[in-house]
Amino acid sequence: xxxxxxxxxxPGRPGGPEEEAFDVRVERLDGTFRVTAESPALEADVExxxxxxxxxxxxxxxxETQVACDDGAIHxxxxxxxxxxxxxxxxxxxxxxxxxxxxxxEVKAPMPGKVVKLLVAAGDEVSAGQGVLLFEAMKMQNExxxxxxxxxxxxxxxEGQAVETRDRMFVIRxx
Amino acid sequence: MxxxxxxxxxxxxxxRIARACRDYGIRSVAVYSEADRGSLHVRLADEARCxxxxxxxxxxxxxxxxxxxxxxxxxxxxxxxxxxxxENAEFARECAEAGLVFIGPSPEAMQLMGDKAQARxxxxxxxxxxxxxxxxxxxxxxxxxxxxxxxxxxLVKATAGGGGKGMRLVTSSGELADAIxxxxxxxxxxxxxxxxxxxxxxxxxxxxEFQIVADRHGNTIHLLERECSIQRRHQKLIEESxxxxxxxxxRRRMGAAAVALATSAGYENAGTVEFLVDAxxxxxxxxxxxxxxxxxxxxxxxxxxxxxxLQFVIAAGSKLPIVQADVVSRGWAMELRITAEDPFENFxxxxxxxxxxxxxxxxxxxxxxxxxxxxxxxxxxxxLIAKLVIAGDDRRHVLQRARRAVREYQIDGIATTLxxxxxxxxxxxFASGDMDVSFVDxxxxxxMASAPSPRRGELLPAAVAAAAVFQQGASASTVRVSRxxxxxxKRLGRSEQMGERx
Numbered sequence: 001x002x003x004x005x006x007x008x009x010x011p012g013r014p015g016g017p018e019e020e021a022f023d024v025r026v027e028r029l030d031g032t033f034r035v036t037a038e039s040p041a042l043e044a045d046v047e048x049x050x051x052x053x054x055x056x057x058x059x060x061x062x063x064e065t066q067v068a069c070d071d072g073a074i075h076x077x078x079x080x081x082x083x084x085x086x087x088x089x090x091x092x093x094x095x096x097x098x099x100x101x102x103x104x105x106e107v108k109a110p111m112p113g114k115v116v117k118l119l120v121a122a123g124d125e126v127s128a129g130q131g132v133l134l135f136e137a138m139k140m141q142n143e144x145x146x147x148x149x150x151x152x153x154x155x156x157x158x159e160g161q162a163v164e165t166r167d168r169m170f171v172i173r174x175x
Numbered sequence: 176m177x178x179x180x181x182x183x184x185x186x187x188x189x190x191r192i193a194r195a196c197r198d199y200g201i202r203s204v205a206v207y208s209e210a211d212r213g214s215l216h217v218r219l220a221d222e223a224r225c226x227x228x229x230x231x232x233x234x235x236x237x238x239x240x241x242x243x244x245x246x247x248x249x250x251x252x253x254x255x256x257x258x259x260x261x262e263n264a265e266f267a268r269e270c271a272e273a274g275l276v277f278i279g280p281s282p283e284a285m286q287l288m289g290d291k292a293q294a295r296x297x298x299x300x301x302x303x304x305x306x307x308x309x310x311x312x313x314x315x316x317x318x319x320x321x322x323x324x325x326x327x328x329x330l331v332k333a334t335a336g337g338g339g340k341g342m343r344l345v346t347s348s349g350e351l352a353d354a355i356x357x358x359x360x361x362x363x364x365x366x367x368x369x370x371x372x373x374x375x376x377x378x379x380x381x382x383x384e385f386q387i388v389a390d391r392h393g394n395t396i397h398l399l400e401r402e403c404s405i406q407r408r409h410q411k412l413i414e415e416s417x418x419x420x421x422x423x424x425x426r427r428r429m430g431a432a433a434v435a436l437a438t439s440a441g442y443e444n445a446g447t448v449e450f451l452v453d454a455x456x457x458x459x460x461x462x463x464x465x466x467x468x469x470x471x472x473x474x475x476x477x478x479x480x481x482x483x484x485l486q487f488v489i490a491a492g493s494k495l496p497i498v499q500a501d502v503v504s505r506g507w508a509m510e511l512r513i514t515a516e517d518p519f520e521n522f523x524x525x526x527x528x529x530x531x532x533x534x535x536x537x538x539x540x541x542x543x544x545x546x547x548x549x550x551x552x553x554x555x556x557x558x559l560i561a562k563l564v565i566a567g568d569d570r571r572h573v574l575q576r577a578r579r580a581v582r583e584y585q586i587d588g589i590a591t592t593l594x595x596x597x598x599x600x601x602x603x604x605f606a607s608g609d610m611d612v613s614f615v616d617x618x619x620x621x622x623m624a625s626a627p628s629p630r631r632g633e634l635l636p637a638a639v640a641a642a643a644v645f646q647q648g649a650s651a652s653t654v655r656v657s658r659x660x661x662x663x664x665k666r667l668g669r670s671e672q673m674g675e676r677x
Contacts, residue, residue, distance in 0.1 A: 024643040033647070035640040044640035053531050053585040054644070056637040063637035066531075066587045067645040074645055076638040079582070080597025081628050082519060083638035085646075111526050111554050138515075138524035138554045 105147045105172045109163040113137030117159055124152045125175060132170055133157070144169065151175045176491050177201050177252045177276070181245045182220065184256030185235060187545035187561060188469070189216035192254050195483035196221075204248045206241055208234035210553050215545050222248055229555045235259045238266045242273050252276035252490060254483075258557060261466040262289060278490040280465045284442045288463040298460040301439040303432040306451070306459045308374035315352060318373065322351045325375050331355055333362035334370035341365055344376060377459065379611040380451035382406065383418050385433035386474045386482070388445050390489050395438045396499045397430040398478050401470055405599065407522060407615045412592065413599065414470035415509040416477045419570055419608030425456050436463065444489050445471075445482055451612075469512070469559065472543055476508035476566040507573045508566045511581070513544075515558040517590035519624055526554040530588035535580035539566045539573075552589055560591070574606055598623050 022042065027034045033046040047055040056063045056078075065078040074085045117134040120126055131143035132152065146152075153171035157163060179202040182192045189205060193216060196203035205220035210229035217223045224244045227234035234240075236259055245253055253270050255261040261279070264286040270277040279285070288294050298305050307325045311334050312318040322329060322345070331354050333341030341362030343354040355371060363369035381404045389395035402418030403411045421429070433448035440463070447468050449461040471482045480497070488496065516522040532548040544561035546552065552560060565580055567573035578600045584593055599605050602623065605614070628634075 022639050022643075024639065026643050026647045033644045035643045037639070040636075042636045042639060044636060046640050046644040048644055053533065053587055054641050056640050058636050058640070060633060060636070063634065064582075064585055065637060065641040066585065067641050068587075069645070074642045076641045076645075077594065078638050078641070079628070079630055079634045080594040081631055081634050081638075082594065083635065083642070085639070085642040111524070113554065138526065138556065138558050140524055140558070142521065142523045 104153060104174070105150070107132070107144060107147060107169050107172070108166045109135070109169055110144075110165070111137050112164050113162070115157045115159055115161045115163060115169070116141055118155060118157075119143070120152050122152050122155050126150060126152055126172065132172075146172050148172055149175070177487065179204060179248065179250045180252045180254055180278070180487070181206065181241070181248065181250035181275075182216070182254050182256065183235070183241050183260055184254075184258070185211055185214060185216055185545070185556065187543050187559065188256040188258075188467075190219055190545050191543050192256060192483055193220045195481065195487070198481070199484055199487055201487070204244065204250050206235070206244055208555070210555055213550060215547060215550070224248065229553065231259065231556065238263070238269055242269060242275070245270075245275055246273065250275065252278055252487075254278040254486070255466065257466050257469055262464070264289065276490050278486050279444050279467075280442050280446060284440050285465045287440055288442075288446075288465045291462065294463060295460070297440055298436055301432075301435045303436050303460045304458060306375055306377065309372050311370040311372050312355060315355065318355060319348065319351055322373055323348055325373060328376040328378075330374045330376045331358040331371050332374055333358065333366060333368070334372060335362065335366035335368040341371060377451055377453050379613050380453050380459075381418070381420055381610065382411075382449065382461075382612050383421060383429070383452050383458070384447050384449040384468075385430055386445070386447055386468070386471070387433050387437045387442070388482070388485055388489065388495060389437055389442050390495045391443050391492065392494050394495045394498075395434050395442070396495065396497070396502060397433050398474050398480055398482075398502055399504060400426060400429065401468075401473055402610075403470065404610045404612050405605070405614055406612055407619070411470065412512055412595065412615065413509065414473055414512075415507065415570070415573070416473045417504055417507065420452065420456075425452075425458070429458055432458070432460070436460065445486050469562070470510050472541060472562060472564045473508040473510045476541060476564060477504050477506065478502055479505055506566060506568050507570050508564060509573050509577055511563045511565075511577065511596045512559055512592065513561040513563055513584075513586075514592050515552045515560050515589050516592055518592050518595035518619070520590070521620060522592075524554065524558050525590035526552050527589045528552075529586060531585065532587075533583070533585045534561070535563060535583040537580075537583075539576050540564070540580055541566070563596075570608070574600060595619070595624075598628065601628070 022037045024035055024037045033048060035044045035046060045057040054065050056065055063078050065076050068075050076083045114136045115133055116136045119131045119133055126146040127149050128146060130146050132146050133144050134141050135144045150172040153173040155170045156168045180196055181204040182189045193203045203220040205216050205223040206226045207214060207217050207223055208227055208229050226240045227237060238260060253275050260266040262285055264282040267277040267282040267285060295305050309321045328344055328346045331343040331345060341358045343358045345351050345354045358371045359369045362371055383400050383402050385400050386398040387395060399416055400418050400421055401414050401416045403414045405413035436448055445467055447464040450458040451461050452458045475482055515525045517525050528551045529546055529548055534542045541564040546560045563580055565573050565577045567576050581593055581596045
């Protein structure tokens with residue numbers, strides 16, 4: 001087991017100019033993992049249990065990390081800082097790198113809740129990060145935002161509608 | 176003293192009350208919804224009864240079912256915690272009618288404090304400063320005279336208002352007539368009521384509150400203040416006692432005002448008088464919370480008083496065992512509210528299974544929690560999952576210890592406010608005590624959440640290593656995929672499983 005992989009870090013905004021790639025090698029040694037990279041140089045031991053809070057030792061220090069994945073991106077929380085990574089060639093397949101989207105994005109309900117208010121109508125032009133609807137769950141209202149610039153293609157929900165996790169809510173088409 | 180108490184709540188506060196019951200040798204009865212069968216408060220109580228399905232309107236808010244359980248289990252008193260039925264005067268009345276002691280103020284005092292206009296009038300009668308303002312405006316010339324007396328800037332507010340509709344900020348007397356006209360017409364079209372009034376605008380106030388306790392024998396004292404200026408949409412995130420802004424003279428004046436208000440309202444048991452405080456140390460009555468507060472542990476750590484235990488003593492009809500002179504600060508305490516919300520995604524709630532949890536421990540740490548590794552945070556209730564409370568000699572000591580505690584505290588599976596605290600505790604403005612209620616709105620999303628921390632360069636290699644190993648596991652079939660691979664902070668976790676469960 002082991003082998004070379006390329007990981008891209010997203011230090012700033014997804015697809016931003018500060019993107020960094022790491023060609024890492026992972027070896028397994030008796031339950032711990034040895035991770036090395038040459039440029040930038042990296043040497044680390046990762047103690048990986050089945051669940052949560054992996055311990056990482058580098059020459060600089062001892063760190064506890066939490067790892068989760070989401071739509072192909074790997075998110076690491078360490079020291080209150082969140083890093084996101086993806087695998088592949090530079091700028092390709094980067095989740096969230098959608099400055100010039102060519103595909104439609106379908107947005108689903110993140111959890112069971114209720115659509116309180118629609119903030120846009122089908123056919124409206126929206127920009128990435130713009131609120132599309134007001135969603136209530138856990139007694140709190142939050143805006144569900146457009147993941148990319150585009151046109152609101154379809155709205156599958158109406159105001160007051162209860163939705164379950166992963167129910168389709170709306171589609172953003174490229175403009 | 177009571178032999179058995181029913182706890183009409185859930186989560187960390189129900190756990191807190193169950194612990195106090197055991198500390199006082201009292202049996203506790205928990206109630207729970209179908210979603211909460213596996214919850215900590217059920218496990219730590221002496222008895223527990225299911226009171227209905229997950230939605231609180233079908234369980235924790237059903238007073239008749241809760242009273243039935245109390246009767247059936249032989250409980251003598253009911254502790255409502257905070258939220259749910261805690262400030263429901265009707266429930267307090269029903270308890271009394273059923274022969275149960277409601278651990279809290281009388282229904283009359285609760286009703287009085289629940290009505291903003293009545294509470295304000297009561298404060299004025301008790302000589303407690305309120306935000307200067309007028310009654311609804313009837314004549315424009317009188318309004319302009321009143322405006323000049325209040326001083327500028329001031330706010331024109333709709334009597335029926337809310338959400339900023341029908342509200343105008345007015346900076347000089349000359350703009351007032353126009354502003355009243357505009358606000359009034361906006362209020363008319365928004366609420367069908369053109370009535371507006373004037374109120375002094377308090378720029379960037381602090382939120383400082385006083386804990387009071389009162390027995391039924393005429394003794395009312397305060398247990399010092401708590402500063403709660405670090406809040407978002409009126410949800411407090413960090414509270415501390417004492418306040419870095421309050422000097423001894425201000426403490427004496429505000430404490431006396433809080434006690435005067437509680438006394439004149441005939442208040443009994445524990446309560447909190449909230450004030451807004453401006454930069455010139457003027458304070459104004461905001462409201463009185465007729466219940467135990469979420470942030471009561473900071474007061475407990477600073478004064479050494481067990482507030483829940485004291486509530487039992489008062490409700491049982493005994494005299495307060497302490498007088499005002501006994502109340503002295505023993506140092507500093509700060510509470511960090513760990514909620515299941517993602518601070519990087521505008522605090523969107525994050526439900527799901529907690530895969531891993533290791534709380535901070537060691538000197539000066541108190542952890543009041545309702546969760547554990549393996550439990551599921553459901554979307555049905557308030558996202559507060561635990562309170563990390565830190566005590567120390569002074570504020571500097573507490574800040575340093577809080578940084579240590581937050582680094583120790585690890586939760587995996589859901590997003591929490593821990594990274595928010597990591598950054599707040601590193602912020603120089605916060606560390607110097609320079610804060611007001613707009614701090615989080617002004618600085619968090621726009622600046623603190625997006626700015627890379629100074630440690631980013633140091634942390635990146637560790638993050639790369641963890642991501643590389645994660646990916647290795649995910650792509651190799653012989654290595655079990657970690658549970659954490661299923662969880663996603665941004666996407667609010669494992670709701671499908673919860674769907675099957677409930």
